[in-house]
Amino acid sequence: MLQERLERINELRKKAMANPEFMKSAQAHAEALQSQQHTAQSKRSKKPKTLSDIYKGYDFGI
Template sequence: MLQERLERINELRKKAMANPEFMKSAQAHAEALETEYHPAQPKRSKKPKTLSDIYQGYDFGI
């Protein structure tokens, strides 16, 4: 019984692997998973701004 089920699954797997539409869909799915689990890292600026750089030119009246 188990052997028959495994043979049936293997037969279906072979049919799917021979289907170009299935392979294209599988590739798109793999790419979607890749971007979902490994999103692109945001680019960081070369040098982080300091508070003195941000508030340069402001007069706080102190």
Template sequence: MLQERLERINELRKQAMANPEFTKSAQAHADAIKSEYHSAPTKRSRKPKSLSDIYQGYDFGI
């Protein structure tokens, strides 16, 4: 029973892969997924400040 089902699924897969409309649609779907996840690269606002930059101008009375 399981083997028959796997054979049927494989036959349907082969039919779909032979259909140019299906492959075109699958490629468009893959491109949409890529653009959704890779659309905006992460931007760093700027370099993190060093402690000397943060405390510049403070007098600690040392």
């Protein structure tokens, strides 16, 4: 039963890979994911401020 299902899935995968419209759609999807991942990484890549950066320039009279 499992083997039959896997064979059916593999058959459908091969048909999809042979379809140029599917491949075009898959490529567009991959590019969209790549751009989303890139923007998400750029938002997180900011270096967190350290306490010494925050209080730089202040004189506490110590």
